[in-house]
Amino acid sequence: MSLNPHALRAEFPMFEHYPELVYLDNAATTQKPRCVLDAERHFYETANANVHRSAHRLSGLATEAFEGARETVARFLNASSADEIVFTRGATEAINLVANSWGSQNLKPGDEILVSGYEHHANIVPWQLIAAQTGAIVREIPVLPDGTLDRTAFLSLLQPQVRMVAITHASNAIGTHLPVLELAAAAHVAGARVLIDGAQAVAHESVDVQALGADFYVFSGHKVYGPTGVGVLYGKAELLADMPPWQGGGDMIERVSFAGTTYAPPPARFEAGTPPVAQAVGLAAALNWLCGLDRAALKQHEAHLCALLDAGLRKIAGVRTLATVTERAPLRSLVFDNAHPYDVAQLLDARDIAVRVGKHCAEPLLDALGVSGTLRVSFAAYNTAEDVTHFLEALAAALEDLA
Ligand SMILES: Cc1ncc(COP(=O)(O)O)c(C=O)c1O
Known part of the structure; x- marks a missing residue:
């Protein structure tokens, strides 16, 4: 072909x-193929209802379409289960989710978060915000003048107090690919978790989150031929299972009472409120379109x-x-x-x-x-x-x- x-x-x-x-200007957002527009329109015309909530047939169809989209994303990233896929508004919200939920649970004063010098502000500012709340410190992995990562500096920064390494798969500003496989392996040996920002990678590379060893991987639908308003957080099942909710509302609970509330398991725990249902359906159509090439x-x-x-x-x-x-x-x-x-x-x-x-x-x-x-x-x-x-x-x- x-x-x-x-x-x-x-x-x-x-x-x-x-x-x-x-x-x-495709790194900012891609245009959308007809099949994506059709998928969203078809959803609204034939299956529109709120998901996970009602006994009526349409709600069943909407839930099926939404959960089917989650399966498509899981296959796209080679996640081991669709439960490892959380729908968000975009890459930005996905990183904020991890910083808030994982960060509030796992960071304490003196802990360090390594963030590469290539990052989009979406993979810097959420870490600065949670660092300010927890007493953790954000340190920059420097970039060399030729635009490559300073690997020596990375290895010397990788001390036992480092809890998270947040790196982009590819730079949105200059395009450089980071050696994410190598960096993730080194981070894991040092006992740190790894978040990879795939916003600029997924439209161009086949991504296998298990082969990369990513603990978390994020991307936005609109940069991969899909709609705006939907993005993806992949998180390893055992990490998501231990993370607290970061937003409260409908659909993320097991039981609510004024005496105390218990939370649903992932991914529902992280999807408070009505999720971006039609957008997820459009995203699945986009990923299927891309994988058909x-x-x-x-x-x-x-x-x-x-x-x-x-x-x-x-x-x-x-x-x-x-x-x-x-x-x-x-x-x-x-x-x-x-x-x-x-x-x-x-x-x-x-x-x-x-x-x-x-x-x-x-x-x-x-x-x-x-x-x-x-x-x-x-x-x-x-x-x-x-x-x-x-x-x-x-x-x-x-x-x-x-x-
Ligand atoms: C590398 C990278 N990360 C994160 C983002 C944020 O994406 P969004 O605004 O869709 O959440 C972008 C957007 O340009 C990006 O290029």
Whole structure:
């Protein structure tokens, strides 16, 4: 099986509405294939009801669809059971859940949380918040100037007081892949738990949480061709079983009384209130769609687009790509000698080219690399070689205009 990006593009209604659109902001959010939109619509038209609650048939259908989506996610990540999958609003909420629930139970004054210097703010701030509450300390695993992780520093930081290592699978700002397998193994030898932020990995890599040795793994639906408003926390069964609820409400209890309340087992314990039912159904459709592609061919396709981009950029004066390491998500972060990324992006937008500019919610990383902002180009399955050509032509013209 090979990949035909033009045929894939035709599966995305957004490009029917905007045929000229060159969408290169996929690390922020991907467009949605028709099958995902159809799955949500079909759910609302044929099965919409609240889940887990009522005796009527529709509620049974909704519950079946929702729990079926959980099974799909479990297969997607190779979790050992669907009970290890908690639906959240997104990666951000999933990390906050772990920081609050696991953190409040397991962190005490003087304990340490190692957080890599690559992290999105979503994998920094929740740890700072729980550290402030528990007396734990957040320490940064530094990034070297070439954009690789300082492994020596990591190993020397990995002392017995470290309880958690929170690392991204791939950097959203510069794309670098972290050696998560190796880092997780070292963390486990040192007695720490490992949370991997897979927000930028799952759309591009086949992920096996058991092979990675992740204690927790999180991602957002909307970055993997699915809807907004839904994300995933994978947690090892024995860890989730010991964690207290972090939000209270309907559906997360066993029994409620004013004398005391007991809680449901995971994953319900962590899903207070009405969950994102239709969104979970849409996410399952997205994951099935993605798994229906030849994922090795997809990886090759995205790498080919990056190679075309890199070759084209070498011919344009005054552009530099941050972090030229080989193992990278299919994205490039660019800085310019004589132009502000924001001005460049505006000129690109005038030519229907969508990119992201700024600090990418990764301020510590940009500080470490000594830049105040970048222009990020990020690819998805439906991007084509023509998209790269349009981008390169428009970039060269923009830089000329701004010179
Ligand atoms: C690496 C990474 N982690 C976490 C997030 C947060 O995702 P969300 O805003 O969908 O919760 C993002 C979003 O850009 C990201 O790129």
